[in-house]
Amino acid sequence: MPTRTLDVALWDYRDQAGRKRRAHYRETFELPDSEVERGERAGVFTNEPTASAPPLPTKSSTNRELVDWLVERGDADRDEVKGLTKAQLWQRIETTEDVAAQ
Structure with a gap:
């Protein structure tokens, strides 16, 4: 099952067994595909992290x-x-x- 992190205060969803669940801000949880689609349409998940560029070296670098x-x-x-x-x-x-x- 896909894992997502919530980017809103609260969100109600259904787990794989169909039971109602509630997620809180910044909580990471597993979802069935149908709930992932619903959450993405609603814009409730954080953006997936991207690889960040290394910081600029200092002027004293070798x-x-x-x-x-x-x-x-x-x-x-x-x-x-x-x-x-x-x-x-x-x-x-x-x-x-x-x-x-x-």
Whole structure:
């Protein structure tokens, strides 16, 4: 059964056995498919979490940390950027962040 987290104060639903249940804000619970559809139409569930981008590295980061950041973001191949200078890495990071902001 699908699991959802409630994003409203209270919501009444029916469990798999057809019994009435009540969920409270931020409670995570299992639902039959019919109740998932009903809840999604009503907009009572939280959005599914998405993978968040790693935080921007600090200016004191080493070249290796900058390379790791670019690779972790999926914006570069390690072999492609490991030979760059710190200034070139920062330029690449700033370009990446500018594109992500658009």
